[in-house]
Amino acid sequence: MAGDRFMAARKRNALLLLLAPISIILGIFFLIPLGIVVVYSFLEPGLYGGVEWTWYPYNYGRILGWPLNDYEEFDPIYLKIFATSLKYALMTVVFSLLICYPAAFWVSRRSERWKGFVLFLITLPFFASLLIRIYAWLLLLRPTGFVNTALEAAGIISQPLDLLFSGTAVVLGMVYIFTPFMFLPIYANVEKLDFSLVRASQDLGASPIQTFLRVILPLTAPGMVAGSIIVFIPALGNFIVPSLLGGAKVQMTGNLIERSFLQSRDWPFGSALALLIMASVVVVLMIQTVKAGRAKGGRPA
Amino acid sequence: MKTNTNTGETCMTLTSKAIRTLGSAAMLALMSQGAAAEGKLNLYNWGDYINPELIDAFSKEFGVEVTLDTYSTNEEMLARIQAGAAGYDLVWPSVHMHDIMQQLGLLQPANPNQMPGWENIDPAALRSQADPNGDYCMPYAWGAVGIFYNKKLIPELKSWDEFFAYANANPGKVTMLDDLRETLGVGLIMTGSSVNSRNPDEIAKAEAFIAEQVPNIGAFRYDVIPLVTSGDIAAGHYYVGAVLNVLQDPENLGYVIPAEGATMYQEDICMLASAPNVENAKLFMQFMMRPESAAKNAERLTNGTVNTAALDLLPENLRSNPSINPPAEVRAKLQIFEDLGKDLRLYTKAWDRIKTN
Numbered sequence: 001m002a003g004d005r006f007m008a009a010r011k012r013n014a015l016l017l018l019l020a021p022i023s024i025i026l027g028i029f030f031l032i033p034l035g036i037v038v039v040y041s042f043l044e045p046g047l048y049g050g051v052e053w054t055w056y057p058y059n060y061g062r063i064l065g066w067p068l069n070d071y072e073e074f075d076p077i078y079l080k081i082f083a084t085s086l087k088y089a090l091m092t093v094v095f096s097l098l099i100c101y102p103a104a105f106w107v108s109r110r111s112e113r114w115k116g117f118v119l120f121l122i123t124l125p126f127f128a129s130l131l132i133r134i135y136a137w138l139l140l141l142r143p144t145g146f147v148n149t150a151l152e153a154a155g156i157i158s159q160p161l162d163l164l165f166s167g168t169a170v171v172l173g174m175v176y177i178f179t180p181f182m183f184l185p186i187y188a189n190v191e192k193l194d195f196s197l198v199r200a201s202q203d204l205g206a207s208p209i210q211t212f213l214r215v216i217l218p219l220t221a222p223g224m225v226a227g228s229i230i231v232f233i234p235a236l237g238n239f240i241v242p243s244l245l246g247g248a249k250v251q252m253t254g255n256l257i258e259r260s261f262l263q264s265r266d267w268p269f270g271s272a273l274a275l276l277i278m279a280s281v282v283v284v285l286m287i288q289t290v291k292a293g294r295a296k297g298g299r300p301a
Numbered sequence: 302m303k304t305n306t307n308t309g310e311t312c313m314t315l316t317s318k319a320i321r322t323l324g325s326a327a328m329l330a331l332m333s334q335g336a337a338a339e340g341k342l343n344l345y346n347w348g349d350y351i352n353p354e355l356i357d358a359f360s361k362e363f364g365v366e367v368t369l370d371t372y373s374t375n376e377e378m379l380a381r382i383q384a385g386a387a388g389y390d391l392v393w394p395s396v397h398m399h400d401i402m403q404q405l406g407l408l409q410p411a412n413p414n415q416m417p418g419w420e421n422i423d424p425a426a427l428r429s430q431a432d433p434n435g436d437y438c439m440p441y442a443w444g445a446v447g448i449f450y451n452k453k454l455i456p457e458l459k460s461w462d463e464f465f466a467y468a469n470a471n472p473g474k475v476t477m478l479d480d481l482r483e484t485l486g487v488g489l490i491m492t493g494s495s496v497n498s499r500n501p502d503e504i505a506k507a508e509a510f511i512a513e514q515v516p517n518i519g520a521f522r523y524d525v526i527p528l529v530t531s532g533d534i535a536a537g538h539y540y541v542g543a544v545l546n547v548l549q550d551p552e553n554l555g556y557v558i559p560a561e562g563a564t565m566y567q568e569d570i571c572m573l574a575s576a577p578n579v580e581n582a583k584l585f586m587q588f589m590m591r592p593e594s595a596a597k598n599a600e601r602l603t604n605g606t607v608n609t610a611a612l613d614l615l616p617e618n619l620r621s622n623p624s625i626n627p628p629a630e631v632r633a634k635l636q637i638f639e640d641l642g643k644d645l646r647l648y649t650k651a652w653d654r655i656k657t658n
Contacts, residue, residue: 047642048401049380072650077657142533162473164533165520247520248479251656262376263481264649 041271059272165247189223352601418590426607443567444541444604468517479521481652562634
């Protein structure tokens with residue numbers, strides 16, 4: 001028994017030692033800046049950027065649309081912008097899921113050499129700067145760009161389509177950026193899928209749809225959930241794509257945060273908005289944790 | 302963001318990085334020959350906002366080792382200086398930022414008004430309210446913010462009215478700057494108010510004017526030169542630096558200061574209170590007051606010069622260009638931004654609403 005306790009203590013010490021570096025890094029580079037953001041969001045904006053050290057709780061009210069002075073009216077524009085962000089982030093998740101799910105099955109059925117090659121292709125975009133890749137989309141989508149010229153040459157359209165500077169361009173750009181993040185978790189999951197279970201289901205007389213819904217889908221769901229979360233979080237706070245491909249007419253909360261810090265010199269409001277994004281991310285993660293916990297708890301032993 | 306090579310905010314960072322790299326390359330080149338260097342001078346300027354030949358010439362003539370760092374907004378520069386970025390001698394704030402920095406005690410008087418060459422500076426260019434006699438800073442260059450357009454799509458453009466009428470007939474083919482003061486400024490000009498209005502009713506009118514145009518405006522962005530040149534966009538609200546492109550292809554491109562009026566910018570060269578190389582900084586100011594220097598700079602930047610003696614040295618196509626050297630009646634219609642302090646929030650909310658609805 002004493003030996004057991006000794007072993008347990010050793011295990012705990014080893015764990016502490018192994019977790020120490022990451023805890024310190026997170027503490028210094030995540031918690032402290034986060035603390036600054038939280039504190040700033042309750043202060044008054046400084047005249048030329050920065051903050052005045054006066055208690056000022058109105059930044060959050062402003063997000064909800066409350067007027068700051070007597071000439072303003074109640075107008076929840078910031079919630080509208082947040083709703084737009086949610087919409088675009090969800091669309092990005094759905095479209096990249098639709099692309100990656102079938103693709104993962106296709107890739108998982110290839111030979112090892114093919115698989116390696118395809119995975120290499122999927123990580124290839126990371127070798128070029130994000131900005132340059134977004135800029136390439138701008139060149140592709142513009143009225144005299146490749147897409148329009150090709151469609152016109154093929155006689156499909158007679159007038160160039162207004163692809164650039166639209167919501168479509170924003171979703172397209174974000175799906176393009178985040179596809180690899182969706183693909184990799186799904187692929188890891190699909191790759192491990194035991195096809196003998198699928199065959200068993202078929203042998204037992206399940207229709208293809210039943211097999212998919214009751215066997216394949218539940219088994220690959222964790223990968224889909226993980227991918228969706230990894231895509232949703234950065235998509236929600238994105239500001240480069242709406243700024244470049246949306247022509248800054250499509251506006252997401254990220255753009256608002258950027259503008260608060262730079263053009264409007266209102267750091268506290270920017271901080272409050274940043275916390276709003278953060279809070280929504282935490283909510284999503286909590287739902288996922290609770291669900292995962294239930295799934296585990298509900299499984300018969 | 303004053304010149305044609307600047308791009309969208311994010312790309313601007315790229316540009317300024319590239320320029321910084323170029324700057325340090327230039328510095329290395331200077332160091333290798335600078336055995337006779339008598340000191341240093343550290344400049345902190347907008348990206349691509351000085352003719353690099355001038356830096357070389359100054360450094361050779363005075364044996365001073367010059368470094369150049371760049372920024373892309375006044376706010377970025379202010380934040381760095383306030384955060385204690387040390388080592389810079391001269392900065393190029395816009396006039397309203399010059400006022401702010403002087404009030405914050407970040408500048409020291411360089412007394413350019415007592416330097417030889419001051420007589421070349423146009424007294425009308427002393428626009429700073431905090432520094433009406435030029436005790437602190439030296440006016441550097443100025444320019445209008447008008448419309449850059451493609452003549453294949455719009456043969457001639459003279460006014461904001463025509464610009465918005467074209468947009469109405471061809472939705473999505475024009476752009477405006479993604480800058481709340483500039484674009485609401487156009488709204489204020491069109492509704493007959495000052496671009497520095499602090500009156501909520503006037504700002505509401507300007508907001509309504511711009512909001513009405515929004516469906517026809519293709520994008521709010523800085524980086525429009527390539528899009529206008531290729532004809533993807535017919536016309537873009539842009540800085541006078543675009544004249545450089547117009548001069549290269551006058552058949553197809555045009556630039557105009559709209560008849561209703563426009564905003565203008567001006568930067569001053571200021572010496573920081575923390576400047577380590579005061580004497581060299583003053584030498585540089587004197588150097589920049591020379592008509593030849595100012596002319597060389599205006600040629601490269603294609604914007605207005607505040608150096609009256611330099612006007613005669615400009616090539617004919619610049620001197621006679623109505624956007625670069627506008628006649629008095631056009632100059633009278635140009636308005637420069639003042640800092641609005643807290644009242645900036647009137648504009649912020651209006652701009653947020655314009656972009657949301």
